[in-house]
Amino acid sequence: MSWNESRDCCRWDGVTCDLLNGHVIGLDLSCSLLSGSIHPNSSLFQLHHLHTLNLAYNDFDYPSSIPHNIGQLMNLRHLNLSWSHFSGKIPKEISYLSNLVSLDLSSFYGYGLQLDERTFETMVHNFTNLELLSLSFVNISSPMPMNVSSSLRYLDLGYTNMRGVLTESFFLPSNSLETLKLSDNDLLKGVFPKTHLSNTLLMELDISGTGISSELPHSIGTFSSLNILNLYGCQFSGSIPDSIGNLTQITELLLSYNHFTGHIPSTISKLKHLRILYLSDNSFSGEIPDVFSNLQKLRGLDLSNNSFTGPFPASILGLTHLEYLDMSSNSLSGPLPSNQSMLQKLTSVDLSYNSLNGTIPSWVFRLPLLSSVSLQHNRFRGLAEEVIKTNPTLKQLLLSNNQLSGSFPQSLVNLTNLETLGISSNNITIDEGMNITFLSLSSLFLSSCELKDFPHFLRNVNTLEVLDISNNKICGQIPNWFSGMRWDSLMFLNLSHNSLTGHLPQFHYYNLQYLDLKFNFLQGPLPSSICNMSSLILLDLSHNYFSYSVPHCLGSMALLTVLDLRRNNFTGSLPPLCVHSTSLSTIVINGNQFEGPVPVSLLKCGGLEVLDVGNNAINDTFPSWLGTLEDLQVLILKSNKFHGPISTCQTKFCFPKLRIFDLSHNDFNGSLPAKVFGNFKAMIKLEGEDTGNIKYMESMSDSPFVTSYEDSVSLVIKGNDIELQRISTIMTTIDLSSNHFEGVIPKTLKDLSSLWLLNLSRNNLRGDIPMKLGQLSMLEALDISWNRLTGKIPQELTRMNFLAFLNLSQNHLVGPIPQGPQFNTFENDSYGGNLDLCGFPLTKKCGMSDSSHVPQQLESEEEGESYFFSGFTWESVVIGYSFGLVVGTVMWSLMFKYRKPKWFVEFFDGLMPDKRSRPKKRAQRRRT
Structure with missing residues (x-):
């Protein structure tokens, strides 16, 4: 508003003029809500006497580049274009500004300012007077310059993709650096200097998220000027040296996410100016030293995810400025101190996943600013007897997985402003007559308690978003008052693992995203209201008695990711899933009475990972077209009426990620197609693949309080039908048993080197066992019983070092049984029905005749006799x-x-x- 042409421009806001000659020497338009872009011919570049230009924190259009004419402002001393949405390549002309003292081009993450290596080298060479350089989030992708300007006091190259190896000379006292920020450059390596640097001026050192490693040397104590030391997420190991106590000026010490071991040194008590102490996610052990009485300025303390033992340090209760406390995921034991707490500014406390016991003291709930308390997964037996007065600030209280018992704690009733309450996995009951009022409750977790009915106090709650009352003893029909509630904000509902009966009522929760009703006794058809839940992401109705056909509207739910209908009585054809939705990643309908073919609409399920249609009455040929689904990992068609040969895909990449392939108990015939097996790229162990890190398939939830859905399947493993509650990403199985396959076992199976289970039993396979199957070094179970295989058992099979189950019975195998580390553990039933096998573990010794085996002894007799006996059939025997x-x-x-x-x-x-x-x-x- 002050930029009025009737006034002298030197009086305009943000404009500074030279008092002697009137030249404009400073222009500060930071935080001025500027938009649009800077034109290359803007009159801005005619201000040749400009010393300072600050356009930071504006909102220029994206993409908006830095003009090349910036190089005309040769007298610039200070240039700040940070956080204003500039993008694209930084012009080389910026390196002409050799008089710069400060340059700040910091960008927002993902906005794409780029600085090529040559321009960066020229800048480092030309800017001999530079004292401040900030290029955070600028993509430089260059080696780290070792010879930076000796005048530099502030250097921020965080998030720039810098690379190279830092030497000790980079930290030498001759360097005038006061602030060095190199965070999140994981290609930047090196070690921390071991030289004593008593003259260093460094006040802030941030090398978090880099590859700088080794142990923290004793010389760290010589950085006496340090205010901030951030080593978060590096690769440091060893113990913290006692010399850390010499950093008497330090205010922030962040050592989380490293590999530190040992104890916390007691010298830490000397750090009287410390405000932030983060030591989480390391391997510290022993008792936490009770030395916090001297750290009266401490505001944040995080010791979580270590191996600390012993009691809770009582001196923490005297930290009057502490705002955040996290000591979760350790092995702390004993009761919490019951003396009066001085934590008057504490807003969040997390002591979960320890072994704390006794009574939860009343001070936990009386702190005036406390908003979040997390004490779950401990051994607390009760709460303080005093009735807790209303605490208007407490929003989140998590007490799940403790040893609380009896009625709902009366001391919690007065916490009327609670938004999240978790008391799952306790022996808690809720009396119908209890006067409980939570006007703002949004998340309630009451699973695995002793509930026998739906909590009646929910009638007074209209703000629920998450409700979990699963795994209780609730029986009978879902009450009308519950199904009639107008919870417009309800997104997650879990009533699983109860004894609910009757029909599913018409729910009116139209914003529901997760509905879990598994393991109940619900029956009848699905209500029409299911079609109104257009926001559903997960629908799990498994292990009930639902019947009739499935509404076709399920194929129109655009957000539906998981559909689990297993173990019900659904009939009719499979619904046309993915007609209007492409989000489905898991479809499990195993154990119903579905008929007809597999719907071709599944081709639109581009993100499908699990398809399990086993144990139904589906009548179809092999759906080879499913091979075009590039993310499909699990395909189970077992125990249906599939028939015909396994046809090959017409596309170049077919089933590229398939890891579980189960066609057992069908009427497939023809030969085993070698080409199909050759497409199973995910069953081939690739070089560099990390098989030691076991992960599990799951559909993630955006809510931090909602458990993710874990994919599960039922497989025949080592001869037993086992339901796996979780599917590991290294599990690879092929089960083609109980069909009518003919021909030989394809040699291409040898390439599936990560295969874990192979079952080809109960078919009509002929020929020898391929010796190259011995290359399946990861195989744990092999079943090729009840076929017509001939020849000897290949000695190469003994190379299978992980083989724990073997069944070669009921074939026509001959000769000695190979001996090897794994083979020597198998018993007789692995070889039964092969009358010409010999050797351990069979009683029949090799090289000895057996008079009881008359048919085999007559093999060498006249051709006439052999021909005569070979002509016998079951019909001739009966006649x-x-x-x-x-x-x-x-x-x-x-x-x-x-x-x-x-x-x-x-x-x-x-x-x-x-x-x-x-x-x-x-x-x-x-x-x-």
Whole structure:
């Protein structure tokens, strides 16, 4: 408003003029809500006498580049264009400004200011007077300059993709640096200087998120001027030296997310100016020293995720300025101190995941500014007997997984402003007559308690967003008052693992995102109101008795990610899923009565990871078109009416991420297609793949309080049908058992080197066992029983060092059983039905004949005999048996009547060869 042409421009806001000649030498338009962009020919660049230009914290249009004409302002001493949405390449002309004393081009993350390596080198060379350089979030991607200007006092190159190795000389006392920020350049390596640097001027050192590592040297104590030391998320190890106590001027010490070990040195008590102490996510152990009485300026203390033991340090209660306290995920034990707390400014306390016990003292709830208390996963048995007065600031209280018992604690009733209350996994009951009023309650967790009914006080709550009353003893129908509640904000509802019966009522929670009703006794059709829940992300109705067809509207829910209907009585055809939705990642309908084909609409489920349609009555051929779904990891079609051969995909990449492939118990036929197995790239162990880090498939939740849905499947593992509650990302299985596959076992299976389970049993496979199957070094279970395999067991199979289950029974295998570390652990039933196998663990020794095995001994006899026996079929056996029964009956009658007539005996003696001559004749035939 002051920029009025009728006034002298030297009086305008943000304009500074030289008092002697009237030239404009300063222009400060920071935080002025400027928008648009700077034109290359702007009159701004005619201000040749300008010493200072500050355009920081404005809102220039994106993308808006820094004009090349910036190089015309040769007299500039101070240039600040930070945080104003500039993007693109920083012009090389900026390096012409050799008189600069300060330059700040800091950018917002992701806005893409770029500085090429040559321009950066020129700037470092030309800016000999530079004292301040801030380029945070500018993409430089250059080596770290070792010879920075000796005049530099402030250097911020955080988030710039710098690389290289820092040497000790970078920290030498001759350097005038007071502030050095190199955070989040993970390609920047080096070690901390071990040289004593008593003359250093460094006051702030931030190398967080870099690759700088090694142990923290004793020389750290020589950085006596340090106010801030930030080593967050580096690779430091070893213990903290006692010399840390020499940093008497330090205000912030951040050592979280490293590999530090040992104890906290007691010398830390000397740091009287300390305001922030973060030591979380390391491997510290031992008791926490009770030395906090001297740290009266401490505002934030984080010791979480370590291995601390012993009691809670009582001296913490005297920190009058402490605002944030986190000691979670340790092994602290014993009760909390009951003496009066001085934590009058504390807003958040987290002591969860420890072994604290006893009674929760009343001071925890009486602190005037406290908004969040997290004490879950401890061993607390009760709360203080005193009735807690209303605390208007307490918003979040988490007491789950303790040993609280009895009725709902009366001392919590007065916390009327609570927004989040968690008391799951306690022996808590809620009396119907209790007067509980939580007017602002948004999240309530009461799972795994002793509830026998829906909490009646919920009738007075209209603000719920999250409700979890799962795994209780609630039985009967869902009451009308509950289903009739108008919870317009309710997003998460979990009633699973109860004993609910009857039909599912018409819910009116139209903003619901997560609905979990699994493991109940609900029945009947799904209500039409399910179609009005257009925001559903997860729908889990598994393990109930729902019946009738599934509403087609489920295929129109644009946000639906998880659909789990397993173990119900649904009938009819599969709904056309993904007709208007492409968000589905998990579809599980196992254990119903669905019929018809697999809907082709699944082709639109571009993000589908799990498809389990097992144990239904689906009648279809192999849906090879599913191979175009590039994210599909689990495909289970078992126990249906699928038929025909396994056809190959028409696309170049087919099932590229498939890891669980189960077609068992169907009517598939034809040969096993080697080409299909060759497409299973996810079953091939790639070089550099980290198989030691086991992760599990899950659909993530955006809510920090809502448990993620974990994908689960039922597989036949080592001969047993086992339901896996979680699917690890390293589990790879192929189960084609109980079909009508023919031909040989494809040799391409050898390439699936990360395969964990292979089951080809109960088919009509022929030929030898491929010796190259021995290359499946990760295989733990192999079942190829009940086929028509011949030949010897390959010795190469003994290379399978992880093989824990083997079934080769009911084939036509011959020869000795290979011996090896794993093979020596298998018992007889792994080889049963192979009459010509020998060796351990069988009782039959190799090289010895077995007179009881007559059919095999006759193999070398005349061709006529072999041909005669090979002609037997089940039909001929039945006919012969019937005829023989009649003849035998007549003969028996004659013998009984005539007392073994001589003609009968002579007739059959003539047919049978002399017993004494049999061995001689047989030996003669063998020699021939």
